[in-house]
Amino acid sequence: MTQAFQRFVIFAEMRTGSNLLEGTLNAIKRVTCHGEAFNPYMMGWPDKAEMKGITMAERDENPHRLLAAIFDKPNHLPGFRYFHDHDPRVFDAIMDDRACAKIVLTRNPVESFISTGLARATNQWKLNETEKPIQTTVRFDTGEFTQVVSEVEEFQLKVQHRLQTSGQSGFWLGYEDLRDAEVMTGLLHWLGRTDLKKVDPASDLVPQNPRELAEKVSNFDEMQAALAKFDPFMLRKIPNFEPRRGAAVPSFVASDAGKGLIFMPIKGGPSDAVTGWLEGLGAVTGDFNQNSLRHWKRDHVGHRSFTVLRHPLRRAWAAFSALISGGNAELRDLMRQTHRVALPADGELATLDEGRKAELFEAFLDFLRRNLNGQTSLQTYPQWASQSEILAGFARFGAPDMVLREADLDRDLGFLAHSVGASAPDGLKDEKFPAFLKDQPLRAAAKKAYLRDYIAFGFAGQP
Numbered sequence: 001m002t003q004a005f006q007r008f009v010i011f012a013e014m015r016t017g018s019n020l021l022e023g024t025l026n027a028i029k030r031v032t033c034h035g036e037a038f039n040p041y042m043m044g045w046p047d048k049a050e051m052k053g054i055t056m057a058e059r060d061e062n063p064h065r066l067l068a069a070i071f072d073k074p075n076h077l078p079g080f081r082y083f084h085d086h087d088p089r090v091f092d093a094i095m096d097d098r099a100c101a102k103i104v105l106t107r108n109p110v111e112s113f114i115s116t117g118l119a120r121a122t123n124q125w126k127l128n129e130t131e132k133p134i135q136t137t138v139r140f141d142t143g144e145f146t147q148v149v150s151e152v153e154e155f156q157l158k159v160q161h162r163l164q165t166s167g168q169s170g171f172w173l174g175y176e177d178l179r180d181a182e183v184m185t186g187l188l189h190w191l192g193r194t195d196l197k198k199v200d201p202a203s204d205l206v207p208q209n210p211r212e213l214a215e216k217v218s219n220f221d222e223m224q225a226a227l228a229k230f231d232p233f234m235l236r237k238i239p240n241f242e243p244r245r246g247a248a249v250p251s252f253v254a255s256d257a258g259k260g261l262i263f264m265p266i267k268g269g270p271s272d273a274v275t276g277w278l279e280g281l282g283a284v285t286g287d288f289n290q291n292s293l294r295h296w297k298r299d300h301v302g303h304r305s306f307t308v309l310r311h312p313l314r315r316a317w318a319a320f321s322a323l324i325s326g327g328n329a330e331l332r333d334l335m336r337q338t339h340r341v342a343l344p345a346d347g348e349l350a351t352l353d354e355g356r357k358a359e360l361f362e363a364f365l366d367f368l369r370r371n372l373n374g375q376t377s378l379q380t381y382p383q384w385a386s387q388s389e390i391l392a393g394f395a396r397f398g399a400p401d402m403v404l405r406e407a408d409l410d411r412d413l414g415f416l417a418h419s420v421g422a423s424a425p426d427g428l429k430d431e432k433f434p435a436f437l438k439d440q441p442l443r444a445a446a447k448k449a450y451l452r453d454y455i456a457f458g459f460a461g462q463p
Helices: 018-026 056-061 063-071 088-096 109-122 142-166 175-179 181-190 220-227 271-279 290-299 312-325 329-337 346-351 354-372 387-395 406-419 440-449 451-457
Strands: 007-011 031-033 077-082 100-106 170-174 253-255 261-263 304-309 402-405
Touching: 007 018, 007 142, 018 031, 018 077, 018 100, 018 175, 056 063, 063 077, 063 088, 077 088, 088 100, 088 142, 100 142, 100 175, 109 142, 142 170, 142 220, 170 175, 170 181, 175 181, 253 271, 261 271, 261 290, 271 406, 304 387, 304 406, 312 329, 312 354, 312 440, 354 440, 387 451, 402 406, 440 451
Parallel strands: 007 077, 007 100, 031 077, 100 170, 261 304, 304 402
Antiparallel strands: 253 261
């Protein structure tokens, strides 16, 4: 089925072959690629400061004006190349435009990185068959490579996610595909140009550095050793199947003491105790929405925001305690019938001895492991969601200035109050937890359930 594409964008990066792909497309009648149209340092190509009658200054003031000008060409297939560091203000418009074909061009990141270094060293960015390549070597910088790869990977995942969530598809190309006439023909057919019988790759550009990497990198052995530490198959990645969380702004509590403090509570943590400490500073305000909180922040210049982490084992115990002691009869029935937590009848819960509580709590921790790994039909409730994901939800509105830990609150809350010019009230009372939480099986079960939090925040040892 022919796609009804009216325009295109090439998502690529430096030294991935995008110039060659552009040359191939521009050799086709009624197809035009306008270079790196939204590169912040040029207008499409080096030494160009104008495109479609629009200056660089005008583009920078309103990039959508240039986007419209490029695409305003009836009976033509216009497009441009877009890299991860190009103007982000047009990204949403591109991705939301279903009539805009998305071509994704990739290359081995090591080869791309070294090729970029060689081009910078020689100032030779393109090469035709009549020109002589400048031979040199470059030094591999592990820190720079790590940063570049991270940024590119994040951008590619962003493109992929937007394609998936919008039900669109892209045409994925590798560097080696660009000289394959059959692949180029397939690309143009996918774009809707089925009138073309064969598309020959551009021949006016040739590979600049067709040498093996060992001849192009001065510290090749060092590079090999550095790359051996990378994990391309993400063997050490911790799977995350938790749903994305919102910022939970209505739960925030603010104090006008000094320059102002905002407490961003994590459900299941010492929220009541910290809120009580805030009230010791003076009157507190809650029930915010995002708009009213923004107003509060504007009115309190120099304010500080903070949240408090609790050890995962203690937090899981708080969730379990709420389960067996509150008005959660329906949830308790679900635990008994479906989720392998053999809670006794509600009338017996108040008489459980410590040994039986520890046994049931271990079963609950196993349920949490399965729930957080997306292996149960029950939603992940905020009181037991991972603190990593809750903090990520906060950051979607505004990350806290300080992330404190329950074990250090006596010290850190005093510093926090001092930082906004307020006098700190007395410290918090320690919350009592059962001694059996120190048992090794429970500690091991908690770590299995909350491995992300243990690694992200360094939780270890006794709760």
